[in-house]
Amino acid sequence: MTLTSVPPSEPLLSVRGLVTQVATPRGAKTVVDGLSFDLDRGKTLCIAGESGSGKSMTALSLVQLLPQPMARVAGGEALFKGRDIFALKDDDLRTLRGREIGMIFQEPMTSLNPVLTIGRQLTEAITAQRPMTRAEATAEALRLLDQVQIPDPSRRLKQYPHELSGGMRQRVMIAIALSQGPDILIADEPTTALDVTVQAQILSLIRHLQKERGTAVIMITHDMGVVAEMADDVLVMKDGRMVEHGPVRAIFDAPREAYTRMLLDAVPKLGEMRGTDRPKRAAAPSAALPAIKPAKDVIVDVADLTVRFDIKGGILQRPVSRVHAVEGLTFSIRRGETLALVGESGCGKSTTGKALMNLIPWSGSIRVDGRETSGLSRRAMKPVLRDVQMVFQDPYASLDPRFRVGDLVAEPLVIHGIASGSELKDRVEYLFRRVGLSPEQANRYPHEFSGGQRQRISIARALSLSPKVIIADESVSALDVSIQAQVLDLLQDIQNETGISYLFISHDMAVVEQISHRVAVMYMGQFVELGTRRQIFEDPKHAYTRQLLAAVPVPDPRRERRLYDANVREIKSPIRPLGFVPQYNALEDAGDGHLVAG
Amino acid sequence: MISYVARRLLQSVLILVGISVVTFVLLYLLPADPARQIAGRSATAETVANIRTQLGLDLPFHEQYLRYAKGLLQGDLGRSYLQKTEVSTLIASRLPASLLLMAGAITCELVLGLAMGLIAALKRGSAVDNGLMLASFVGVSAPQFVIGIMMLYVFSVVLGWFPIGGYGTFSHLVLPSLTLGILGAGWYARMMRSSMIDVLRQDYIRTARSKGLKGRTVLFRHALPNAVLPVIAMIGIDIGLFMSGIVVVESVFGWPGIGQLAWQAIQRVDIPIIMGVTLVSACAIVIGNLVADLIAPFIDPRIKLR
Incomplete structure (x- = not known):
């Protein structure tokens, strides 16, 4: 096709009245409803919204890659260089x-074909519509990988996707997307699955390449921090419709619509807790918690916790290498306290939670309410485990779809033989009310609930045994910000009321700042810093903690955008050869119990 | 890789020992008396007893097995009771025909099954899809002797396209291969269809399309290799199915392979032949599975043999 060039005054892409429908058993459902916007050359438009707002469907409509055969563009036009894409x-x-x-x-984990090399997938994009020799294509592939800052590109060409980390795969995706020099780059939540430090690098890389090539970007995101970091213009969507559209500063400084304001208010902002000692919604200490004697203060006491997994191989399936997931952790959780564990993926934070739940083999010492659990038999462990419960990350995967939710909440009570008959029923009703659901909903199945409601059900299940500690492993990470705020409120309410303790495992520094009393920063299976929330957030001592905090996108478009960094930092692997003797970080007290690795 | 193969071979030897014991026990417990079979109905009790002693059938079970196992270790499968020939010679003369038949059947399975599954997946929900799935259902559920006889009737008797039975030329091979392969083709068609539908929904297919690749390229380069992975794993298991299938198919078509040999031996309680064919079949299944597992990493680089 021949494409006429567009006069500079006209927008590069002009979408008018886009309607996208998805076929459901109950007829066509409109997921994008009359959306209109313009995109100028070299500019970035962020389409922001919560899940189900139709933002991804908008992106897929523009390249006609909607899931077939269910979804289709039902109306509107998208003028690009004088032609309607939809026609x-x-x-x-x-x-x-x-x-x-x-x-x-x-x-990034599923977007690349697992059985083809990186080189093959990149060169086929380069040559898709431009005939060239194999040598030329390879040279071009190397140049592109170098541009997206992939170290040692010639080796990467021969590797398969599973040999690369998530961040590296996303860089490969960017190289593929830019390989044919497009005028528009559509990025659908490109950094949502990545760690904050990697996210920061990818975002600045996209900005850098955009500037170099003059590419226009449409960025789909739920994260207002990312919006502030990237956007020239913002389009806020809800239920398939546009709520508000304008320049980024106008949207952040003076949102006209109530929904936009709500969305911005619900975003936890790093630094907003500066100068306060207690978590955001916590009750005053005297009211909720009677003074407890210091000796009995501690509910969970962990010493030298170590978790290692062997990787087996050879004829006899003997261990060939070892994952040092957690190395010699010593910490305690006090009554009525929220201790947050933060760190990047693979740092051992989830493994620590699983060890406390006794879900994996561990060594060291874990005392729950004064009782040593190491070496206990299954039977003796049962009453101890009752005191420690867990709420998992994925509200969709952690509830058995074939059970009624009431039965799911009742199950722990039945297993531990605590309640039966009408007592059981009463208890389940109470728990449903406690988490803000109505008892009538107990007869429904998990798929009938939204993500936030399911997480409430998970919390009700965890509460059913009246535990003393709840381990919340990324429990609010999969939720939209408005729902996230409600669930955090609920967790804090329960703590105010019952004096329960939380081990709050999260990668989200802003959420951690809101909810925690104390924070432990983990890196490669060990603590690098441990202290009160104020110590960690207001006076971070360790370089790694500072790095983590600096990487968090801040929902403030006035803040200076991060500079492009030519150095790529990869998250290190905890897999080591057999016989590796880990070096323990010596934690030194920097004053007031603020422990910092030397 | 080498250590993986070594470990698998070691496992295979243990499996074969297990199979030889189990088969030997079952044949020992058989109510039929091989000595009586050899001697014939009119022979005296004394003659039968003589034959029994001669063959060592009067020894206690464990001594009989040890004698057999000792022979096995020296590569001796024993002598046929009735044909007075070494079992290994008999099997060696019959094996090529059976291997040829199996090769033909695997080809039919893969070509028919994969093609049917692929077309059904691409035309999902259409009449073509429904028709193909009905055909595969018939292939999976109809007994092989029925399919064999139907094929003979239609293609040999009525149409006269292929010879009615026998061995030697390519046209002799067609109908037996089809009959043996049709069960697997039905399975493959169903597996291929669901696996293809699943793969076409994957994110990397969307990525491939977003590059502006031709539909054909997306299908054959990106979708097909991922879709055939589960099917490849099935081929090893299939060889086991063939072993039961060739007994029927070879009898129907008069194909001179080990299936026919086994069938005759079973009728006459010729225990050494039954043992020999069973062990050879077991070897074939073990090797088939090993080969399927060794092929897998070439198609899927995520699979590491350890």
Whole structure:
């Protein structure tokens, strides 16, 4: 197809009245409803919204890659270089994809074909619509990998996706998306699945490449911090419709719509707790918690906790290497306290939670309410485990779809033989009310609930045994910000009321700042810093803690945007050869119990 | 890789020892008396007893097995009771025909099954899809002797396209291969269809399309290799199915393979032949599975043999 060039005054892409529908058993459902916007050359438009707002469907509509055969564009036009994308024939669409519009998707783990090498997947994009020799294509692939800051590109070309980390895969995706020099790059939640430090690098890389090439970017995100960091213009969506559209500063400084304000208010902002000692919603200490004697203060006491997994191989399946997941952790959780564990993926924070739940083999010492659990038999462990309960990350995967939710909440009570008959029923009703659901909902199945409601059900299940500690492993990470705020409120309410303790495992520093009394920063299976919330957030001593805090996107468009950093930092692997003797970080007291690794 | 193969071979030897014991026990417990079979109905009790002593059938079970096992270790499968020939010679003369038949059947399975599954997946929900799935259902559920006889009737008797039975030329091979392969083709068609539908929904297919690749390229380069992975793993198991299938198919088509040999031996309680064919079949299944597992990493780089 021949494409006329666009006069500079006209927008590069002009979408008018886009309607996208998805076929459901109950008829067509409109997921994008009359959306209109313009995109100028070299600019970034962020489409922001919560899950189900239709933002991803908008992106997929523009390149006609909607899930087939359920979804289709039902109306509207998208003028790009004088032609309506929605009216293009298959062959013209194909040349549009890649050459005119490149795409990056959310999941770097599944977006690359597992059985083809990186080189193959990159060169086929380069040569998709430009005939060239194999040598030329390889040279171009190397140049692209170098541009997206992939170290040792010639080796990477021969590797398969599973040999690369998530951040590296996302860089490969960016290289693929930009390989044909498109005018528009559509990035659908490109950093949501990545750690904050990696996210910061990828975002600045996209900005850098955009500036160099003059590419226009449409960025789909739920994260207002990312919006502030990236956008020139913002379009806020809700239920398939546009709520508000304007320049980024206008949206952040003076949102006109109530929904936009709510969305911005619900975002936890790093630093907003500066100068306060207690968590955001915590009750005053005297009211909720009677003074407890210091000796009995501690509910969970962990010493030298170590978790290692062997990787087996060879004829006899003997261990060949070892994952040092957790190395010699010593810490305690006090009554009525929230201790947060923070760190990047693979640092051992979830493993620590699982060890406390006795879900994996561990060594060291874990005392729950004064009782040593190491070496206990299964039977003797049961009453101890009752005191420690867990709420998991994924509210969709952690509830058995074939059980009624009431039975799921009742199950722990039945297993431990605590209640039966009408007493059981009363207890379940109480728990449902406690987490803000109505008892009538107990007869329904998990799929009938939203993500936030399911997480409430998970909390009700965890509360059923009246535990003394709840381990919340990324329990609010999968939720939209408005729902996230409600669930955090609920957790804090329960703590105010019952004096329960939380081990709050999270990668989200802003959420951690709101909810925790004390914070432990983990790196490579060990603590690098441990202290009160104020010590960690207001006076971080360790370089790694500072790095983590600096990487968090701040929802403030006035803040200076991070500079492009040519150094790539990869998260290190905890896999070591056999016989590796770990070096323990010596934690020194920097004053008032603020422990910092030397 | 080498250590993986070594470990698998070691496991295989243990499996074969187990199979030889179990088969030997079952044949020992058989109510039929091989000595009586050899001697014939009119022979005296004394003659039968003589034959029994001669063959060592009067020894206690464990001594009989040890004698057999000792022979096995020296590569001796024993002598046929009735044909007075070494079992290994008999099997060696019959094996090529059976291997040829199996090769033909695997080809039919893969070509028919994969093609049917692929087309059904691409035309999902259409009449073509429904028709193909009905056909595969018939292939999976109809007994092989029925399919074999139907094929003979239609293609040999009525149409006269292929010979009615026998061995030697390519046209002799067609109908037996189809009959033996049709069960597997049905399975493969169903597996291929669901696996293809699943793969086409994956994110990397969307990525491939977002590059502006041709539909054909997306299908054959990105979707197909991922979709055939579960099917490859099935081929090893299939060889076990063939072993039961060839007994029927070879009898129907008069194919001179080990299936026919086994069938005749079972009728006459010729224990050494039954043992020999069973062990050879077991070897084939073990090797088939090993080969399937060794092929897998070439298609899927995520699979590491350890």
